[in-house]
Amino acid sequence: MVIRMQLRFKNCIEKGLLRKIPASEDNAIRSINKAESWLKEAEKSFQGEAYDSSVLSSYLAMFHSARAILFLDGYREKSHACVARYLEEQYVSKKKLEKKWVELLDHHREIRHDDQYDLSFYSSDEEAKKALESAGQFLQRMKHLLNSSK
Numbered sequence: 388m389v390i391r392m393q394l395r396f397k398n399c400i401e402k403g404l405l406r407k408i409p410a411s412e413d414n415a416i417r418s419i420n421k422a423e424s425w426l427k428e429a430e431k432s433f434q435g436e437a438y439d440s441s442v443l444s445s446y447l448a449m450f451h452s453a454r455a456i457l458f459l460d461g462y463r464e465k466s467h468a469c470v471a472r473y474l475e476e477q478y479v480s481k482k483k484l485e486k487k488w489v490e491l492l493d494h495h496r497e498i499r500h501d502d503q504y505d506l507s508f509y510s511s512d513e514e515a516k517k518a519l520e521s522a523g524q525f526l527q528r529m530k531h532l533l534n535s536s537k
């Protein structure tokens with residue numbers, strides 16, 4: 388088991404892993420579109436019993452939907468973990484987003500990491516199904532957050 392350093396929002400800013408950029412509703416929309424494309428890819432992979440691919444695609448759907456929030460707010464990430472830290476700092480702490488969504492993103496980011504890099508890790512059909520369901524729910528929650536933030 389690999390122990391991963393838990394980044395904090397402040398660390399993400401200090402290390403340049405979260406950077407201020409011009410806010411862009413266009414990039415936010417494009418990121419949501421990318422998330423929807425990854426979700427479709429996850430569904431196709433799941434149906435084809437390509438569970439590792441389905442898990443990876445499900446996570447990418449979550450990542451891109453969360454990233455849309457950053458684009459709308461004028462931030463760019465250089466670390467997947469910092470996307471979750473941004474949501475915690477800017478949305479969960481201000482009661483605009485429930486903590487469970489950040490926990491879900493972190494959970495699936497860690498599974499994606501194991502799936503991608505751990506030579507002995509293989510996704511089960513159950514894990515892939517859970518990831519697919521989570522990604523769909525997460526995408527809908529980020530869309531709602533986007534619409535309420537405009």
